[in-house]
Amino acid sequence: MSTETVALGTRRGRAGKSDRRGRRFFIGTAWTVASFAIGVILWQVVAALGVEGIPGPLTVLRRGIEMIQSGLLIGDLLASLGRVVAGFVIGIAVAVPAGFLVGWYPVVRKLTEPWIQFLRTIPPLAMIPLVIVIAGIGEAPKVWIIFLAAFLSSVIATIQGVTSVDSVLINAARVLGASNMTIFLRVVVPASTPFILVGMRIGLGASWATLVAAELVAAQQGLGYRMQQAQIYYDLPTIFVSLITIGILGYAMDRLLLSLEHKLVGWQDGGRK
Amino acid sequence: MSALEIPLDTKISFRNVRKTFTVRDSEFVALDDVSLDVGDGEFVTIVGPSGCGKSTLLTIAAGLTESTTGSAYVDGKPVQGPDPDRGVIFQQYALFPWLTVRKNVEFGPSLKRVPRARRRQIAQHFIDLVGLTDFADALPKMLSGGMKQRAALARAYAADPKVLLMDEPFGAIDALTRVRLQEQLLETWGNDRRTVLFITHDVDEAVFLANRVVVMASRPGRIRDVVEIDLPYPRTADTRLTPEFVALRERVWRGVYDQ
Numbered sequence: 105m106s107t108e109t110v111a112l113g114t115r116r117g118r119a120g121k122s123d124r125r126g127r128r129f130f131i132g133t134a135w136t137v138a139s140f141a142i143g144v145i146l147w148q149v150v151a152a153l154g155v156e157g158i159p160g161p162l163t164v165l166r167r168g169i170e171m172i173q174s175g176l177l178i179g180d181l182l183a184s185l186g187r188v189v190a191g192f193v194i195g196i197a198v199a200v201p202a203g204f205l206v207g208w209y210p211v212v213r214k215l216t217e218p219w220i221q222f223l224r225t226i227p228p229l230a231m232i233p234l235v236i237v238i239a240g241i242g243e244a245p246k247v248w249i250i251f252l253a254a255f256l257s258s259v260i261a262t263i264q265g266v267t268s269v270d271s272v273l274i275n276a277a278r279v280l281g282a283s284n285m286t287i288f289l290r291v292v293v294p295a296s297t298p299f300i301l302v303g304m305r306i307g308l309g310a311s312w313a314t315l316v317a318a319e320l321v322a323a324q325q326g327l328g329y330r331m332q333q334a335q336i337y338y339d340l341p342t343i344f345v346s347l348i349t350i351g352i353l354g355y356a357m358d359r360l361l362l363s364l365e366h367k368l369v370g371w372q373d374g375g376r377k
Numbered sequence: 378m379s380a381l382e383i384p385l386d387t388k389i390s391f392r393n394v395r396k397t398f399t400v401r402d403s404e405f406v407a408l409d410d411v412s413l414d415v416g417d418g419e420f421v422t423i424v425g426p427s428g429c430g431k432s433t434l435l436t437i438a439a440g441l442t443e444s445t446t447g448s449a450y451v452d453g454k455p456v457q458g459p460d461p462d463r464g465v466i467f468q469q470y471a472l473f474p475w476l477t478v479r480k481n482v483e484f485g486p487s488l489k490r491v492p493r494a495r496r497r498q499i500a501q502h503f504i505d506l507v508g509l510t511d512f513a514d515a516l517p518k519m520l521s522g523g524m525k526q527r528a529a530l531a532r533a534y535a536a537d538p539k540v541l542l543m544d545e546p547f548g549a550i551d552a553l554t555r556v557r558l559q560e561q562l563l564e565t566w567g568n569d570r571r572t573v574l575f576i577t578h579d580v581d582e583a584v585f586l587a588n589r590v591v592v593m594a595s596r597p598g599r600i601r602d603v604v605e606i607d608l609p610y611p612r613t614a615d616t617r618l619t620p621e622f623v624a625l626r627e628r629v630w631r632g633v634y635d636q
Contacts, residue, residue: 275441276471280485280536281461290484294475371475373518 159341164348167341176330181349183325184315187243188353191250192311196304199255203262207296208288213263224260228253228310229317236321246318253314254307261303265296298369305361312354383453388540388572389415389438393447396433396598406597407433410447413591413600415540418570420563423591424583424633430598431576435544438574439465451540461485464538468545470525472517478504478528479513485536503531506565523554530562540572547582559585560613567610580633584626585612592632602632 144161151160159167171177206213206220228249239245269292277287319328327346334342383390396408407430415421423431436442438449440459449456451463459465472481482500491499504513507527517525526546533541547555559582566573577583583590587606594601606625608616616622 272467272469272471273473275459275465276467276473277484278441278459279439279461279463279465280532281459281488286488291473294473297475369475371516371518373474 157338157340159344164341164344168345168348171342171345177345177349179325180327180330180346181353183323183329184319184327184350185353187246187318187326188250188311188315188357191247192254192308194247195251195254195307195311196258198251199258199303199307200262200300203259203300204266204288204293204296206259207263207266208292213267220256220260220263224256228256228314232317232321241322245321246323249314249318250311253310257307257310258300258303261299261306262296265299265303266292268299269295298365298372301361301365301369305358305365308357308361309354312350315350383450384414384416386417387414387453388417388419388451389413389574390450390453391434391438391447392450394434394437394444394449395446396430396437396442397445408437408444409597409599411598411600412447413603415572415574418572419588420566420573420575420586421589421591422575422577422583422587423593424577424580424629425593425598425601426595426633427578428598429593429595431593432544433598435465435542435574435576439463439542441465461489461536462539464533464536464541466526466529466533466541466543466546468548470517470522470529472525472528472532474517477514477516478509478520478531481517481528482531482535484532489536499535500531503534504528506534507531507561521554522550523558526550526558527561534565538571540574543573543575545576545578548578555582556614562586563610563612580626580630581617584622584629585617590625590629592629602629604629604632 147161151158151163168177206216231252232245232249235245235248239248273291273295274287277291282290315326316328316331319326320332323329327350331343331346334340334346383392391411391413394408394411395406398405398407411430411434413421423434425431433442437444438451438456440456440463451460456463472478473484476484479497479500482503483496486496486499501513504510507530509524509527509531512520512524512528517528520528529546547558550558563586573586575583575586584604584606590604590606591600592602592604593599604625608619608621608625
């Protein structure tokens with residue numbers, strides 16, 4: 105293979121790929137729009153048939169606009185987002201170093217493994233009464249619950265990442281003269297990054313999942329709190345607006361993590377990309 | 378046994394190496410009393426059926442496995458753990474998948490705190506040597522098996538080892554590419570005469586490459602025969618067709634398979 109053909113081949117390949125990628129993106133978007141439109145139409149049909157209490161898309165849209173104009177939705181959104189982000193970020197910040205420690209040192213692993221296996225079987229929501237007693241009813245208990253949810257899934261993923269690093273890569277570094285610290289920083293950390301990112305995505309899902317329940321604890325604001333209030337007054341449109349907002353926020357944050365994943369672990373062979 | 382009994386021009390020695398594994402309460406003898414000397418600048422291949430302990434022998438020389446009794450020596454000093462003086466090539470390539478070819482090759486020099494500019498220079502030299510100039514900034518996932526193994530070779534050369542320990546390096550590579558890699562490896566070896574210990578299960582490959590072929594037998598793993606390959610270098614595709622080559626290959630073949 106001559107240098108020239110390789111270079112030409114690459115250039116042509118790249119141009120062709122971006123064309124194809126553009127078209128694929130367009131087709132993908134078209135399918136998404138179609139799927140969305142069909143969903144909204146079905147929703148309208150179900151609402152028009154008069155299924156008990158279900159508001160139509162237009163009613164929900166109108167309520168959404170009202171809630172935006174009154175500032176209610178933004179306030180709830182920021183309150184909820186603040187709790188999720190705080191709990192999630194603290195959870196990851198503690199889970200990743202802890203996971204490395206447990207995964208890397210067999211002694212620490214043997215001592216902590218039974219506890220982690222035991223604690224993970226307790227749903228974070230079951231901790232609510234305990235957390236209220238300890239942390240009161242301010243912001244702290246809500247962040248605590250979300251922290252627990254994010255921490256547990258991320259710490260387990262990190263441990264798994266560290267313990268499943270291919271031993272041949274560790275040996276390759278050792279025979280080149282790497283010290284244990286170098287192996288940890290330059291082999292174990294990058295090799296376990298894909299696991300950590302998967303753990304973060306699961307942790308984010310768990311954070312949103314616990315949000316509503318966490319906001320049952322004497323909140324004054326928040327999407328979960330708003331739904332609780334709406335339930336008392338049989339106000340279905342408000343519940344729908346809150347649900348859709350939670351869905352959109354969760355989806356956006358998941359996409360954010362996914363693009364981080366593509367950037368950080370694009371070196372992985374195969375996969376869905 | 379003392380290291381003094383090792384002949385002076387010897388690079389790698391195994392002295393009464395025994396390695397046993399305990400599998401479910403029963404003892405399995407992977408290597409039984411293996412002694413072998415590899416001379417400075419020599420190319421020795423070890424061939425044998427699977428389970429004869431040939432890879433275990435290599436990992437003992439690499440310092441990645443400890444022998445049960447007996448020792449491996451390099452330059453007369455007993456092997457204690459891995460050392461950049463002993464470069465290892467693995468069958469699974471073992472490139473760091475998150476680093477480009479260039480960064481992989483720079484890994485060894487970077488550990489020795491070689492300045493960045495010099496590191497680049499060294500990496501470029503060995504990337505060119507193995508013919509990966511156009512793929513220096515590619516990630517391993519974009520390379521074929523043969524290219525990955527050439528990148529792994531460049532990485533090993535860049536650490537400037539005194540000996541190369543190669544563990545079935547071409548085992549997972551297609552036949553045609555394998556022949557090319559063998560010829561390239563011999564060419565490089567012809568230039569620098571770096572001692573090579575090469576493990577393979579391919580009789581043809583063992584005879585084609587080596588000054589000496591060590592034939593091993595299994596259960597327990599031991600040396601069965603040592604065959605001198607007095608074919609002249611450089612060896613080419615034609616070498617494989619000579620009656621001498623065919624005869625040597627047959628002898629090694631019998632040693633491996635009439636067990």
